[in-house]
Amino acid sequence: MVGGLGPRPTRPRARPARPPPAATMSTGLRYKSKLATPEDKQDIDKQYVGFATLPNQVHRKSVKKGFDFTLMVAGESGLGKSTLVHSLFLTDLYKDRKLLSAEERISQTVEILKHTVDIEEKGVKLKLTIVDTPGFGDAVNNTECWKPITDYVDQQFEQYFRDESGLNRKNIQDNRVHCCLYFISPFGHGLRPVDVGFMKALHEKVNIVPLIAKADCLVPSEIRKLKERIREEIDKFGIHVYQFPECDSDEDEDFKQQDRELKESAPFAVIGSNTVVEAKGQRVRGRLYPWGIVEVENQAHCDFVKLRNMLIRTHMHDLKDVTCDVHYENYRAHCIQQMTSKLTQDSRMESPIPILPLPTPDAETEKLIRMKDEEVCGAVGVAEAGGRDALQRCCSPARLSPPPRPQLRRMQEMLQRMKQQMQDQ
Amino acid sequence: MDPLRRSPSPCLSSRPSSPSTPPCEMLGPVGIEAVLDQLKIKAMKMGFEFNIMVVGQSGLGKSTMVNTLFKVWKSNPPGLGVPPPQTLQLHSVTHVIEEKGVKLKLTVTDTPGFGDQINNDNCWDPILGYINEQYEQYLQEELLITRQRHIPDTRVHCCVYFVPPTGHCLRPLDIEFLQRLCQTVNVVPVIARADSLTIEEREAFRRRIQQNLRTHCINVYPQMCFDEDINDRILNSKLRDRIPFAVVGADQEHLVNGRCVLGRKTNWGIIEVENMAHCEFPLLRDLLIRSHLQDLKDITHNVHYENYRVIRLNESHLLPRGPGWVNLAPASPGQLTTPRPFKVCRGAHDDSDDEF
Numbered sequence: 001m002v003g004g005l006g007p008r009p010t011r012p013r014a015r016p017a018r019p020p021p022a023a024t025m026s027t028g029l030r031y032k033s034k035l036a037t038p039e040d041k042q043d044i045d046k047q048y049v050g051f052a053t054l055p056n057q058v059h060r061k062s063v064k065k066g067f068d069f070t071l072m073v074a075g076e077s078g079l080g081k082s083t084l085v086h087s088l089f090l091t092d093l094y095k096d097r098k099l100l101s102a103e104e105r106i107s108q109t110v111e112i113l114k115h116t117v118d119i120e121e122k123g124v125k126l127k128l129t130i131v132d133t134p135g136f137g138d139a140v141n142n143t144e145c146w147k148p149i150t151d152y153v154d155q156q157f158e159q160y161f162r163d164e165s166g167l168n169r170k171n172i173q174d175n176r177v178h179c180c181l182y183f184i185s186p187f188g189h190g191l192r193p194v195d196v197g198f199m200k201a202l203h204e205k206v207n208i209v210p211l212i213a214k215a216d217c218l219v220p221s222e223i224r225k226l227k228e229r230i231r232e233e234i235d236k237f238g239i240h241v242y243q244f245p246e247c248d249s250d251e252d253e254d255f256k257q258q259d260r261e262l263k264e265s266a267p268f269a270v271i272g273s274n275t276v277v278e279a280k281g282q283r284v285r286g287r288l289y290p291w292g293i294v295e296v297e298n299q300a301h302c303d304f305v306k307l308r309n310m311l312i313r314t315h316m317h318d319l320k321d322v323t324c325d326v327h328y329e330n331y332r333a334h335c336i337q338q339m340t341s342k343l344t345q346d347s348r349m350e351s352p353i354p355i356l357p358l359p360t361p362d363a364e365t366e367k368l369i370r371m372k373d374e375e376v377c378g379a380v381g382v383a384e385a386g387g388r389d390a391l392q393r394c395c396s397p398a399r400l401s402p403p404p405r406p407q408l409r410r411m412q413e414m415l416q417r418m419k420q421q422m423q424d425q
Numbered sequence: 426m427d428p429l430r431r432s433p434s435p436c437l438s439s440r441p442s443s444p445s446t447p448p449c450e451m452l453g454p455v456g457i458e459a460v461l462d463q464l465k466i467k468a469m470k471m472g473f474e475f476n477i478m479v480v481g482q483s484g485l486g487k488s489t490m491v492n493t494l495f496k497v498w499k500s501n502p503p504g505l506g507v508p509p510p511q512t513l514q515l516h517s518v519t520h521v522i523e524e525k526g527v528k529l530k531l532t533v534t535d536t537p538g539f540g541d542q543i544n545n546d547n548c549w550d551p552i553l554g555y556i557n558e559q560y561e562q563y564l565q566e567e568l569l570i571t572r573q574r575h576i577p578d579t580r581v582h583c584c585v586y587f588v589p590p591t592g593h594c595l596r597p598l599d600i601e602f603l604q605r606l607c608q609t610v611n612v613v614p615v616i617a618r619a620d621s622l623t624i625e626e627r628e629a630f631r632r633r634i635q636q637n638l639r640t641h642c643i644n645v646y647p648q649m650c651f652d653e654d655i656n657d658r659i660l661n662s663k664l665r666d667r668i669p670f671a672v673v674g675a676d677q678e679h680l681v682n683g684r685c686v687l688g689r690k691t692n693w694g695i696i697e698v699e700n701m702a703h704c705e706f707p708l709l710r711d712l713l714i715r716s717h718l719q720d721l722k723d724i725t726h727n728v729h730y731e732n733y734r735v736i737r738l739n740e741s742h743l744l745p746r747g748p749g750w751v752n753l754a755p756a757s758p759g760q761l762t763t764p765r766p767f768k769v770c771r772g773a774h775d776d777s778d779d780e781f
Contacts, residue, residue, distance in 0.1 A: 078591020141544045187484035217621035292694025
């Protein structure tokens, strides 16, 4: 827990612009059509101020600017991460990927690879960055194999922090990781120790969305049990995964129903596919088995559609908001806290009692302080010691040289010690 | 058994011909083939023993596979109820199965906790220790002056290793384990939960695994150096081409086209376990039970156990240092690249003094 900061700031539950610009443009059209008829126009002019078009303006500006989104995928190798990314965004980011052979894997460490692609749909531009983590969980000894990943996330936060505190803030590149899809193996009986370790290391830094990978090897009853099991273990270990925001009470029933279904299906059991197969006379994205065809976009087969809707169509903006408002703010506060405490520790004896970090005073101030010290010492020292010795000490010629322990300095030291004790706690 | 069959002609020379019986008539074969029946009767009376070990990460379907193979439904059904233990443990369960008068004492050793931790260094040590312990027990029984008529055989005859279906290649953990264990026990690797791979993916995965095994000099069962004759070689080559088998296990029955089959029912179809078009479970079953069970036991006894015995006796200097004495330093875990010298060739002495 970040010391001295109190509870995590609660997220401002601002109602997101519905629907977000990345999807349909129905809202815009709705507003546009309202202003269409001339009879209405007069009424509108009389009764309304006219800021109902604000969402439309925001919409247009955002579309011009374009969006960016950074998605991290993590999990053991062979769980279908690259296939899923391909299915989600319908782009092949891994064309030139070379799978490592067994010998190369033995000496491999966890790497961070970034692939960026620009996608455009109906005039809306999205700059998508996928952060891949090959080598995670593959070695025989996987102790702290998530460290390179946490370091990367922290690095991006630090970069943003620096940019934000800098002079030119016009074009800040936002490379912070907005969402991390964590792939859980469907073959286990729940979360593995590596899964727990990874999620606990990253749940305060990134929005984690756990997924059950390769769900086509499980029958429906097994999927249900596994989901329950994973939910229990997430609670048990105190892992904070990304929570879908509560929908407002004035939303329509459909939306509420969708939201409910979404929450109940977490963690999503997904299947990915790079190939298109023929099923029931239609060409669908799926996997062809001797016993049947698994359709990726069939809700009865897997939760891929739910994941895609959640990630892209409904919650992309919320993910970015949570990253900015919660994770990044936590990081920033922690960073500043550390900086302050570091400065107080490093500060020299001569400087006055630091409540805020102040630079070490120059010679002039030093002289003034010393003079003040002596005055105080003279007055207090006599009263304290009450004896001839003290008076003598103060009035002796040795007084010209800096007195051994001025009162002010003593108080300073005491404060330093108290601060140190507080830090150690 | 071939030498017995070498002389099909009525052997006048082996029996003194009585003057009353005309030659080349009514003498018939000697009747040596009746020995087969005698052996059979004896074996059926004594029963067979088979010890199998299943190794793999949790959730790869090991218990289900054992249930499907031997149809022992009594063993605790695998489910999501049991979390993997913190350290590797070894559980042995014994069943006595009977089929058409033949009794089989089957011991299944499970290894929950293998490869499940964050740090899996040396997770194979308890397994190697267990296997060597069984060899040691047998050795001690063998060295006694008054030995039992039938030494109970707890040695692991076969170790089935479950490779997770990643579709890429063998993981470092798999390679480390296989390298060490192939020198001590017969290892049969299988691709577990193969219903998550399509047929093409399976083939590609299989080829890559075979290549990995070759590169790391991992000698899995059936080992090429133990093929006795040309027939064996042909049969085993066909098997070697398909190893590792892509298997699916199931313990529930479903109705398919009017037949009751073991399988898994999904929303897009039913995976039939015993259907060769769906998975290679029948191949594994045939290998382990129907065709190579005795071979597995033979190799364990004649090769692996003998190797162990030689090393142990060497260590304890119980072997007399005669002219044929070879200094075999005990194999340290570091010696992984070259397989230990197999001093004994199989088939040299098929002494079935303890079991058939």
